[in-house]
Amino acid sequence: MALYLEMFIVFVRIGFCSFGGLSMVPVINQEMLSHGWMNLQEVTDIVAIAEMTPGPLGINCATFVGMRTGGIIGALCATLGVLVPSLTLCFLAAVFIEKLKGNPVMANVMYGIRPVCIGLVLYVLYTLSASNFLPEGSFYLVPVVIALIVGLISWKFKLSVPVLILIAAGLGLLLV
Amino acid sequence: MGLTKSEKWKRAFIVLRVMFKVGFFTWGGGWSIVAQLQKEFIEKRDWLSQEELMDIISVGRSLPGIMIINIGVIFGYHIGGVPGVFCSVLGIASPSVIVMCIVTGFYMQVRDNIYVAKALVGVRAAVIPIIGGAALKMRKTAWINYGGYIITAAAFSLCVFTDLHNIIIVIGGAVAGLILKGGKRNGTVS
Numbered sequence A: 001m002a003l004y005l006e007m008f009i010v011f012v013r014i015g016f017c018s019f020g021g022l023s024m025v026p027v028i029n030q031e032m033l034s035h036g037w038m039n040l041q042e043v044t045d046i047v048a049i050a051e052m053t054p055g056p057l058g059i060n061c062a063t064f065v066g067m068r069t070g071g072i073i074g075a076l077c078a079t080l081g082v083l084v085p086s087l088t089l090c091f092l093a094a095v096f097i098e099k100l101k102g103n104p105v106m107a108n109v110m111y112g113i114r115p116v117c118i119g120l121v122l123y124v125l126y127t128l129s130a131s132n133f134l135p136e137g138s139f140y141l142v143p144v145v146i147a148l149i150v151g152l153i154s155w156k157f158k159l160s161v162p163v164l165i166l167i168a169a170g171l172g173l174l175l176v
Numbered sequence B: 001m002g003l004t005k006s007e008k009w010k011r012a013f014i015v016l017r018v019m020f021k022v023g024f025f026t027w028g029g030g031w032s033i034v035a036q037l038q039k040e041f042i043e044k045r046d047w048l049s050q051e052e053l054m055d056i057i058s059v060g061r062s063l064p065g066i067m068i069i070n071i072g073v074i075f076g077y078h079i080g081g082v083p084g085v086f087c088s089v090l091g092i093a094s095p096s097v098i099v100m101c102i103v104t105g106f107y108m109q110v111r112d113n114i115y116v117a118k119a120l121v122g123v124r125a126a127v128i129p130i131i132g133g134a135a136l137k138m139r140k141t142a143w144i145n146y147g148g149y150i151i152t153a154a155a156f157s158l159c160v161f162t163d164l165h166n167i168i169i170v171i172g173g174a175v176a177g178l179i180l181k182g183g184k185r186n187g188t189v190s
Helices: A002-016 A021-035 A042-051 A057-095 A104-133 A143-155 A161-176 B005-024 B031-043 B050-061 B067-110 B112-143 B146-161 B166-179
Strands: none
Touching: A002 A021, A002 A057, A021 A042, A021 A057, A021 A104, A021 B112, A021 B166, A042 A057, A042 A104, A042 A161, A042 B067, A042 B112, A057 B050, A057 B067, A104 B067, A104 B146, A104 B166, A143 A161, A143 B112, A143 B166, A161 B112, B005 B031, B005 B067, B031 B067, B050 B067, B050 B166, B146 B166
16 A cells, blocks of 8 residues: 555656656656666666557556556556646646736746756766666677667658667667 | 536547547657647537647646646646546546556566567667657757756756755756746746
8 A cells, every 4th residue: 555655656756747758757767766666777668668659658657667566556556646747737727728828937937947857868868878888887889889870860860769669679689 | 618517528528539549549759649639629520729729738738747648638628627637638548558557567578588688778778869869859948048058057967966856956947947037028927
């Protein structure tokens, strides 16, 4: 019971810290590692899995963690948690939408939060690079090559993310 | 909005059906959901106008939470009140919950398989440029002027040099936004 409640609360926090796209990855990473619910590799896997399956990352991740640590009930608790900001803040916003349109306070708050999100994402990139490219302190060339190839392909040919992940899986099979 | 209770529920069930379908075909970021809503509810049923949808999206995007669900909540309320919210969220969320429950079980089974492990080395490496690309996409709305660069650098440094929780850093960003830009427009900001 305590586990379910904790999972719910953690995902409420994660929900309140997400501002579009992958900006929730840093918070997920920090919470999962500090609770010992996932390791860094699993967080990376869940990002890839979430990109390959339908639905938003937040829900996919909540279901994944909840399912693993507390079965179906855990999955439901975590998923409900991540929905709380939408169900509270956005519900209020829906009622008062006329007043919120073009509100300068919101614009100013977002002016400060959006750059923070980039900073947090950059830090996750730094941790992920360290764990993938320097596992156990020694340089590992294959992931660097794969990351460069995938980066180049996505920059040159605007492929969708699921396709990029499939390509990377193929490269992994070939090169590892 | 002048609808009776049964009308609201009738509309809500249509929302549930459409959202469930949309939920299964929304990959990643999910801008495709906007196009789907346009087709289903503006062109086909004429339940709201293009401008109303744009307002819903812009408010949903600027609040914390999962963007698609945010839009779903405001959209659902607009279409069918509280029943609309309920059906809209249930519709978008349940496909991913169902799929992920299956995928999670599968992942636990196969992740130690030697070929899967090899493929996962590639997949994990690819997540780095994928997240990098997402960060690049955020830069246009985030770095409006030099203040943006400074806030990003400050947030990154706080992550590297302190153990502060991300929530604290995000709240710090909100405060910085209010201080740096607060009160510049209309004088309505206190």
